[in-house]
Amino acid sequence: MQPAPRTLRLHIGLFGRRNVGKSSLLNALTRQAVSLVSPEAGTTTDPVEKPMELRPFGPVLFVDTAGLDDEGALGLQRVARSRAVLDRTDLALLVAEASAWGPFEEALLAELEGRGLPVVVALNKADLAGPDELLRASLQARGAAAVPLSATTGEGLDTLREALLRAAPEGFLESRQLLSDLVPAGAVAVLVMPIDAEAPKGRLILPQVMAVRDLLDGHALALVVQEAELPAALAALKRPPALVVTDSQAFQGVAAQVPEAVPLTSFSILLSRFHGDLEAQVRGTLAVGGLQGGDRVLVAEGCTHHPGDEDIGRVKLPRWLEAKAGAPLRFEHVQGRDFPADLSPYALVVHCGNCMGHRREMLARIQRCEAAGVPITNYGLAIAQAKGILERALRPFSKSMEVLHG
Ligand SMILES: Nc1nc2c(ncn2[C@@H]2O[C@H](COP(=O)(O)OP(=O)(O)O)[C@@H](O)[C@H]2O)c(=O)[nH]1
Ligand SMILES: [Mg+2]
Known part of the structure; x- marks a missing residue:
């Protein structure tokens, strides 16, 4: 069995003061010694991640953090790391001692x-002192379920599991679709996947695997080809396919072979819709046309990898954007969790599809760009715009077409 990608998991972050029993609670919920527990404050340093199946959510990821009240130089670094967890949390578990709710918790x-x-x-620690009923009622009235429990005795844990279920964001209880909403059961989707020097040996990349799986779930038919076999694939079908999806880099060649009446899009655009905010990123993409010589462009990648000779983020994308601007631009690159606090120097942020990342983190980055007034797009959208094929690739998505035609 393949493990579920991290990204489809509901992220539950545990937050609170030091020594309130966050790590004990995580261990009690998972029935495993995942996180170190001790009476000494500051036992948990780096955030501790524990993936598990929590019914009926399916896969969840618990993230235990250091206390948010930590102090000293090292303590403040721990606090910073714990706070970063907030950006990828879908559901927050605020842990407090039942008898010690104070201004910090407020x-x-x-x-x-x-x-x-x-x-x-x-x-927590309801075995030592029960919680104030007034406090419980006032929290409940504010929409925050408050559950008295004891990580030590296990009392209240079932109630907590139920409360987590009730509080979980809607999207996680219904499955979101990558593309199966565009391909009815029994209809054909043609997926164009170039096997070039950048393709990993012996396997497919995550967005491709996700697309095939989603089509299978939707009882659609997936026809998977390289670009050269696309004419043969189209000729083999009795009816035109419901959708053609291609790698962005092959878009131009593919578009020339797919009849205008057949919906055509790219994996990047599907990912933006699934993992990010397609309309916001289309709005950001329109800034590609306005780039001027000397503008600073931030290229952000979700995963860290060693760039190859024809790396898309470091070589191809800059080349295309400079060709579009007709002048040299200044590119800066960040990877992984790195993302600058000050976005104001940039004329544009170009993000990867973030297939390994987490949607809430992507949405947080989009929000931060919007707050700073900096347009944000993604690789596939920027390439499509630079090559003049964005309109064609967005046609299957009416709301994005509205943004495009403003
Ligand atoms: N009596 C009691 N002690 C607890 C409970 N939960 C945790 N503790 C104790 O509180 C101390 C701190 O626990 P820990 O999980 O390391 O706290 P955290 O990592 O800061 O959230 C440890 O000595 C635990 O054994 C509880 O429900 N009842
Ligand atoms: Mg801890």
């Missing part, structure tokens, strides 16, 4: 609510 709850995160409050 401020944390306000911050979580301010971020629009669903919150469940775990009032």
Whole structure:
């Protein structure tokens, strides 16, 4: 069995003061010694991640953090790392001692609510002192389920599991579709996947695997070909396919072979819709046309990899964007979790499809760009715009077409 990609998991972050029992609670929920527990404050340093199956969510990822009240130079670094977890949290578990709810917890709850995160409050160590009923009622009235429990005795854990289920964001209980909403059951989708020097040996990349799986789930027919076999594939079909999806880099060649009446898009655009915010990124893409010589462009990649000779982010994309601008641009690159705090120097941010990343983190980055007034697009959209094929690739998506034609 293949493990579910990290990205489809509901991320549940545990937050609170030091020593309230966050790590104990994680261990009790998973029935495993995942995280170190001790009476000494500051035992958990780096965030600890534990993937597990939590029914009926399916796969979830618990992220245990260091206390947000840590202090000292090292402590502040731990706090920074814990706070970064907030950006990829779908559901926050605020852990407090049942008898010690104070201004710290109030401020944390306000911050979580301010971020629009669903919150469940775990009032731990109820075996020592029960929680104030007034407190429970007031939390409940504010929409934060408050569950008295004990990580030590296990009392209240079932109630907590139920509360997590009720608080989970809607999208995680229904399965989101990558492309099967565009291909009815029994209809054919043709997927064009170039096997070039950048293709990994002996396997397919994650977006391709996800597309095939999604079509199977939707009982559609997937016809998988390289670009050279596309004419033979189209000729073999009795009716035109419901959709053709291609790697962005092959888009021009593919577009020339696919009849205008057949919907055609790219894996990048499907990923933007699935993992990001397609309309926002289309809006950002329109800035590609306005780039001027000397503009600073930030190229952000979700995963860290060693760039090859014809690396898309470092070589091809800059080449295309400079050709479009008709002048040299200044490119800067970041990878993984790195993303600059100050986005104001950039005329454009170009992000990878973020297939290994997490949607909420992608949405947080899009929001931050929008707040700074900096347009953000993704690789496939920027390439499509630079090559003049964006309109064709967006035709299957009416809301994005509206953005495009503003
Ligand atoms: N009595 C009692 N002690 C607990 C409970 N949960 C955790 N503790 C203790 O509290 C201390 C801190 O726990 P830990 O999980 O390391 O806290 P955290 O990592 O800061 O969230 C440890 O000594 C735990 O054994 C509980 O429900 N009841
Ligand atoms: Mg801990």
